Amino acid sequence: MCPRPRSERVVVIGAGHAGVQAADALRAGGHDGPITLVGGEPVLPYQRPPLSKEHLAPGGTPVPLPLRAERFFADRRIDLRTGVTATALDRTSRTVLLDDGAALPYDVLVLATGAANRVPAVPGADLAGIHALRTLGDAQALRAGLSRARSVLVVGAGFVGLEVAAAARAHGPAVTVLEAADRPLARALSREAAGHVAEVHRRAGTDLRLGEAVAAFTGRRGRVTGAVSSAGTEYRADLVLVGTGVAPRTALAAAAGLPVVDGIVVDECLRTPDPAIYAVGDCASHPSVHTGTRIRLESVQNATDQGRHVAAAILGGARPYTGVPWFWSHQGALKLQIAGVRLPGDENVLCGDPATGRFSVCRFRDGRLVVVESLNRPADHMAARRLLAAGRSPEPGRLRDPAFCLKEFAREPAVA
Numbered sequence: 543m544c545p546r547p548r549s550e551r552v553v554v555i556g557a558g559h560a561g562v563q564a565a566d567a568l569r570a571g572g573h574d575g576p577i578t579l580v581g582g583e584p585v586l587p588y589q590r591p592p593l594s595k596e597h598l599a600p601g602g603t604p605v606p607l608p609l610r611a612e613r614f615f616a617d618r619r620i621d622l623r624t625g626v627t628a629t630a631l632d633r634t635s636r637t638v639l640l641d642d643g644a645a646l647p648y649d650v651l652v653l654a655t656g657a658a659n660r661v662p663a664v665p666g667a668d669l670a671g672i673h674a675l676r677t678l679g680d681a682q683a684l685r686a687g688l689s690r691a692r693s694v695l696v697v698g699a700g701f702v703g704l705e706v707a708a709a710a711r712a713h714g715p716a717v718t719v720l721e722a723a724d725r726p727l728a729r730a731l732s733r734e735a736a737g738h739v740a741e742v743h744r745r746a747g748t749d750l751r752l753g754e755a756v757a758a759f760t761g762r763r764g765r766v767t768g769a770v771s772s773a774g775t776e777y778r779a780d781l782v783l784v785g786t787g788v789a790p791r792t793a794l795a796a797a798a799g800l801p802v803v804d805g806i807v808v809d810e811c812l813r814t815p816d817p818a819i820y821a822v823g824d825c826a827s828h829p830s831v832h833t834g835t836r837i838r839l840e841s842v843q844n845a846t847d848q849g850r851h852v853a854a855a856i857l858g859g860a861r862p863y864t865g866v867p868w869f870w871s872h873q874g875a876l877k878l879q880i881a882g883v884r885l886p887g888d889e890n891v892l893c894g895d896p897a898t899g900r901f902s903v904c905r906f907r908d909g910r911l912v913v914v915e916s917l918n919r920p921a922d923h924m925a926a927r928r929l930l931a932a933g934r935s936p937e938p939g940r941l942r943d944p945a946f947c948l949k950e951f952a953r954e955p956a957v958a
């Protein structure tokens with residue numbers, strides 16, 4: 543059982559998915575004290591996933607989708623401060639210092655600082671025409687660039703890189719993707735699912751180069767003209783998107799002496815070793831009941847569920863966080879959904895026929911279902927989330943029956 547923290551003045555640093563949800567759930571849960579939400583970006587908090595999807599699609603809407611309407615914050619007495627960055631924490635006086643000169647006292651502090659893009663340390667990385675994608679500003683610049691580009695190079699076949707590659711193909715230019723690993727989405731997907739993803743992009747006309755990292759960018763008069771890969775191959779491009787992953791934003795926590803190991807270290811109730819400070823979302827590393835290890839997730843589900851969870855803890859209902867991780871990605875016609883967290887060594891069993899383009903890879907650990915990767919099979923995904931939350935699992939052998947249906951299995955009464 544985790545002890546109840548004090549909850550008079552709550553300050554939330556970071557107005558992304560996690561921070562906004564924490565503030566919302568705190569007020570909705572009955573918290574009556576002041577809530578201040580500090581966001582470094584100078585805009586109303588918005589949804590990040592559309593930035594690499596609808597926002598980039600030809601004819602798509604370039605308007606940001608707000609996380610909450612503008613009046614929501616005033617109506618809920620949430621003091622939203624946008625365009626303001628927290629620069630230091632004084633844990634002794636329990637004060638946050640802001641770059642506009644303000645000092646905010648807190649009784650409870652929630653760190654929801656998210657993550658920032660990693661930039662490969664190679665020559666030419668600062669040339670004009672090289673884009674990253676994390677913020678609305680990044681997305682606006684990328685969208686404008688895509689509408690003019692004749693050849694696009696994407697560095698990194700992760701989720702953001704592949705979503706941008708699919709959107710770029712839809713705009714018309716030639717698209718090349720360089721990926722250092724031997725398959726796309728290597729950290730997130732089984733070999734079977736990743737193979738299908740690679741095929742979908744190649745069929746769409748993308749030149750997907752596996753086992754090749756970027757060694758240097760080339761340019762003329764300060765503008766990118768292409769890149770040279772680790773294999774020595776030269777690629778021409780007038781627009782580059784670097785999608786080589788993110789690093790958690792932990793500088794504030796680390797400078798205040800909080801432990802950081804690939805994320806701000808929190809316990810199972812999402813609290814740091816300082817009982818007045820919690821951390822949630824992309825910036826936090828928590829012990830997972832699903833893997834038995836410490837993990838840091840980068841997903842909307844994780845950010846919003848942890849935001850809700852931390853609000854409950856602040857309100858006195860602290861309990862271990864057990865949310866089932868899930869994720870989605872849209873890459874052209876491919877709708878990819880993942881429930882659960884993979885570990886190396888999980889056993890893969892196919893559900894459905896990859897040749898149809900609609901199948902799932904079910905992963906088992908010690909004979910129990912732990913992950914379902916669904917490609918254009920949304921019903922499997924929804925069933926998987928229900929099964930994983932209930933701790934239910936089909937026998938792996940049952941999936942080999944072509945008539946087996948995960949959705950039907952999830953409807954069967956649980957056997958004690």
Ligand SMILES: Cc1cc2nc3c(=O)[nH]c(=O)nc-3n(C[C@H](O)[C@H](O)[C@H](O)COP(=O)(O)OP(=O)(O)OC[C@H]3O[C@@H](n4cnc5c(N)ncnc54)[C@H](O)[C@@H]3O)c2cc1C
Binds near residue numbers: 657676823824841872
């Ligand atoms: C292009 C893109 C597409 C994505 N697509 C998907 C998807 O399809 N599905 C999915 O599940 N996930 C997706 N994600 C991931 C998902 O958006 C993140 O996991 C989620 O945004 C994490 O929320 P967060 O609140 O932890 O962090 P963030 O959303 O990064 O928010 C953190 C905020 O804190 C602010 N901040 C940081 N430090 C300070 C400071 N010192 N002072 C003040 N403010 C500060 C930052 O400016 C930022 O606004 C995508 C991400 C990107 C970038």
